[in-house]
Amino acid sequence: MKVVFIGAGNVATHLAQALQGQGYDICQVYSRTDASAKTLAALLHTAYTSDIAAIDREADIYIYSVSDSVLPEIAGKLGVPGALHIHTSGSTDMNVFQGYADYYGVLYPLQTFSKNKSVDFSVIPLLCEANNDFAKERLLAMASCLSESIYPCDSESRRKLHLSAVFVCNFVNHLYEVGAELAGDSGLPVEVLYPLIQETADKIKSLSPYEAQTGPAVRNDRNIIDKHLAMLEGKRNLSGLYEMLSEDIFSVHRITSNNKK
Amino acid sequence: MKVVFIGAGNVATHLAQALQGQGYDICQVYSRTDASAKTLAALLHTAYTSDIAAIDREADIYIYSVSDSVLPEIAGKLGVPGALHIHTSGSTDMNVFQGYADYYGVLYPLQTFSKNKSVDFSVIPLLCEANNDFAKERLLAMASCLSESIYPCDSESRRKLHLSAVFVCNFVNHLYEVGAELAGDSGLPVEVLYPLIQETADKIKSLSPYEAQTGPAVRNDRNIIDKHLAMLEGKRNLSGLYEMLSEDIFSVHRITSNNKK
Numbered sequence: 001m002k003v004v005f006i007g008a009g010n011v012a013t014h015l016a017q018a019l020q021g022q023g024y025d026i027c028q029v030y031s032r033t034d035a036s037a038k039t040l041a042a043l044l045h046t047a048y049t050s051d052i053a054a055i056d057r058e059a060d061i062y063i064y065s066v067s068d069s070v071l072p073e074i075a076g077k078l079g080v081p082g083a084l085h086i087h088t089s090g091s092t093d094m095n096v097f098q099g100y101a102d103y104y105g106v107l108y109p110l111q112t113f114s115k116n117k118s119v120d121f122s123v124i125p126l127l128c129e130a131n132n133d134f135a136k137e138r139l140l141a142m143a144s145c146l147s148e149s150i151y152p153c154d155s156e157s158r159r160k161l162h163l164s165a166v167f168v169c170n171f172v173n174h175l176y177e178v179g180a181e182l183a184g185d186s187g188l189p190v191e192v193l194y195p196l197i198q199e200t201a202d203k204i205k206s207l208s209p210y211e212a213q214t215g216p217a218v219r220n221d222r223n224i225i226d227k228h229l230a231m232l233e234g235k236r237n238l239s240g241l242y243e244m245l246s247e248d249i250f251s252v253h254r255i256t257s258n259n260k261k
Numbered sequence: 262m263k264v265v266f267i268g269a270g271n272v273a274t275h276l277a278q279a280l281q282g283q284g285y286d287i288c289q290v291y292s293r294t295d296a297s298a299k300t301l302a303a304l305l306h307t308a309y310t311s312d313i314a315a316i317d318r319e320a321d322i323y324i325y326s327v328s329d330s331v332l333p334e335i336a337g338k339l340g341v342p343g344a345l346h347i348h349t350s351g352s353t354d355m356n357v358f359q360g361y362a363d364y365y366g367v368l369y370p371l372q373t374f375s376k377n378k379s380v381d382f383s384v385i386p387l388l389c390e391a392n393n394d395f396a397k398e399r400l401l402a403m404a405s406c407l408s409e410s411i412y413p414c415d416s417e418s419r420r421k422l423h424l425s426a427v428f429v430c431n432f433v434n435h436l437y438e439v440g441a442e443l444a445g446d447s448g449l450p451v452e453v454l455y456p457l458i459q460e461t462a463d464k465i466k467s468l469s470p471y472e473a474q475t476g477p478a479v480r481n482d483r484n485i486i487d488k489h490l491a492m493l494e495g496k497r498n499l500s501g502l503y504e505m506l507s508e509d510i511f512s513v514h515r516i517t518s519n520n521k522k
Contacts, residue, residue, distance in 0.1 A: 010475065069484055091485050110457055112475050117467055119460065125453045149456070157447040161454075163489050164447070168440035168454055169461045170476030171506045172433050177470035177513065179429035186418040186425070192386045193422075193429055194466065195410070196371055199380065200430045201462040205455065206378055209438035214271065214373050215431030223330055224352050228424050241509060244502050245432045251497060252438065 001142075004028045004056050006074055007065035008040040008048075010113035011088050015065065015146075018121040020044055022145040028056045032070070052077050059083060061138070063107075068092045075100045084138050090162025093155045094129050105130035105139045108158055109147075112169045121146050127153035127161065178238060210252070217246035218253050262403075265289045265317050267335055268326035269301040269309075271374035272349050276326065276407075279382040281305055283406040289317045293331070313338050320344060322399070324368075329353045336361045345399050351423025354416045355390050366391035366400045369419055370408075373430050382407045388414035388422065439499060471513070478507035479514050 003024050005016050008031035020026050026044050031037035034050040041048035049055060057080050064071055064087040071087060075097055078085075085097045085104040097104035108127040111119060126143045128150055130136035143150050153161070176197065180190045203212045216224040225246060232239040264285050266277050269292035281287050287305050292298035295311040302309035310316060318341050325332055325348040332348060336358055339346075346358045346365040358365035369388040372380060387404045389411055391397035404411050414422070437458065441451045464473045477485040486507060493500040 067480075067482070069482075091488060110453060112457060112460055112464065112473070114464065114468055114473055114475065117464055117473075123456050125456060127449075127453075149453075151449055151453060153447070153449060157449060159488075159492070160447040161444055161449065163492055164440040164443040164454060165457055166476055166478075166489065166503075167436045167443065169457050170474065170478060170510070171503075172436050172458070172461050173465070173470050173473055173475075174478075174506060174510045174513075175428045175433050175436070176465050177474070178509075179425040180465075180470055182425040182428065183422055186414070186421040188388075188412055188414060188418060188422065192371060192388075192410075192412060193425060195384050195386060196373060196426055196430050197433070197462050197465070199373055200433055201458050203373065203375065203378055204434070204437050204441075204458070207375055209434050209441055212373075212375055212378075212434055213431065213438070214375065214434075215427055217427075217431060217435075219328075221328070221330075227352060227420075228427065231420070231424055236509060236512060237505065238509070241505055242427075242432075244498065244505055245435060248439075248497060248499070248502060249431070249435045252435075 001025060001061060002027045002056075002059040003061045003063060004030065004059040005040070005063050005065065006030050006055070006078075007063075008036040009065060010115055011109065012063070012065035013040055013043070013115055014113045014119055014121070015063065015088065015109065016040060016044055018146050019142070024061075024142070024145075027059055030055050032066075061086065061142070063088065065089075072096050084135055086139060086142075090165065091159055094131060095155070097131070103130075103132065103135035103138070105135045106155070106158065107139060107143055108153070108162070110161060110165060112165075112173075122148055125149045125151055127151050127158050129154055129158065178241075181235075213249065213253065215249075217249040220250050220254075262286060262322060263288045263317075263320040264322045264324060265291065265320040266301070266324050266326065267291050267316070267339075268324075269297040270326060271376055272370065273324070273326035274301055274304070274376055275374045275380055275382070276324065276349065276370065277301060277305055279407050280403070285322075285403070285406075288320055291316050293327075322347065322403070324349065326350075333357050345396055347400060347403075351426065352420055355392060356416070358392070364391075364393065364396040364399070366396045367416070367419065368400060368404055369414070369423070371422060371426060373426075373434075383409055386410045386412055388412050388419050390415055390419065439502075442496075474510065474514065476510075478510040481511050481515075 003026050005012050029037050029041045029048040037048035061084045081101050085101040090108050094106050106129045110125040126147045130139045229239045264287050290298050290302040290309040298309035322345045342362050346362040355367050367390040371386040387408045391400045490500045
């Protein structure tokens with residue numbers, strides 16, 4: 001199977017290497033910028049281009065890992081309606097390919113990718129959608145080479161999971177950043193937070209996040225909350241963030257407690 | 262060593278069992294409510310009371326795992342100035358014992374505890390502070406039985422780490438709750454989020470949270486952000502929370518990018 005990668009970002013970098021490891025022939029990498037196309041192509045020992053007109057029109061599969069805003073434009077210019085066209089975006093509808101291709105679909109890996117951090121693809125949930133049986137068969141053949149965790153998922157459900165991922169990944173990572181910033185003031189190494197971070201992530205596998213919740217906000221302990229707000233003064237809008245998160249915690253737990261009565 | 266536990270909450274439950282496992286004689290549990298004193302005492306096969314006047318005055322060590330607001334009152338009423346008095350609070354000053362005891366200190370386990378989830382004490386960072394050499398010697402002897410990760414930490418640094426823990430644990434757990442709520446709408450099982458949650462927690466051990474940040478906020482991708490805000494309408498104040506977190510992510514990354522120029 002000859003595959004062209006459209007895009008050379010974090011997702012493309014990891015997905016292309018994983019597919020190549022499974023015997024797929026990644027014959028070309030396209031990226032808007034020559035340098036990033038070249039970097040990924042070098043990793044894969046393959047060809048590259050930054051010119052849409054020069055994209056190889058003989059491939060079996062085109063995988064689009066580009067930003068949502070440029071996806072429709074490239075799909076429109078590419079042609080090759082007889083090939084399989086797949087994008088990897090959480091937030092773009094499968095029908096972005098409608099009118100441009102006969103066989104198309106989505107393979108959305110529900111994971112965070114950074115270029116300098118390797119990942120084990122076999123445990124990544126792959127959310128798959130295809131426009132017809134032929135596209136579905138090829139897409140699932142590809143997905144099942146990569147991962148043991150494959151879910152059929154339509155565009156609307158995928159959008160919901162993408163939004164969920166922003167909360168449990170991007171926003172959580174930002175709270176790690178804020179936590180490290182605050183711990184930095186203490187003189188202790190940031191590593192002192194790792195067991196707590198790990199246990200918080202582990203805990204929800206045996207307790208629901210609702211049952212696992214601890215701390216001043218769930219008890220609405222104003223004594224501690226007010227001390228914390230005072231400590232956050234002058235640090236961007238962290239006191240506003242602290243208050244909004246505490247209010248949401250308390251409202252969820254209070255609402256549910258009342259319902260339980 | 263005879264130990265009395267003042268408090269029977271999550272921290273007391275785990276700490277008392279860990280100490281008993283190391284050969285400490287937990288001779289009594291005190292709690293304001295008889296039922297919770299009884300529950301922990303039953304786990305430990307020991308005595309209990311809910312009457313401050315009936316607390317055993319012959320113990321060597323008193324460990325206070327109670328809410329910050331009642332700690333000073335109990336410390337004041339207990340007496341026994343010759344014993345070692347230890348509290349486990351992140352946000353209360355060590356000097357809460359000043360005037361009531363000669364030997365005192367703090368053992369703050371930087372971890373989240375839920376009653377129905379066991380923890381491995383040996384990897385929990387224990388932040389220790391003592392008022393003199395004798396107290397320090399006994400406190401460190403106890404701490405080193407429990408964990409391989411012991412840090413000296415004064416009251417001010419401990420307060421900072423406690424605040425940091427609210428962000429990386431309580432607030433993170435709440436984002437897991439919100440994420441599960443949003444994923445629930447998708448029809449896929451909540452377990453589909455676990456690999457992402459795990460990788461997000463793992464990643465910061467090899468990349469800083471700053472380097473690890475991905476997603477629409479760090480790129481200020483208004484196209485996706487606006488779609489997400491629309492999807493959150495009518496769900497408590499989650500759109501406000503989404504916006505505040507996105508703004509803080511963007512401001513941290515933009516500030517740093519400008520500084521780098």
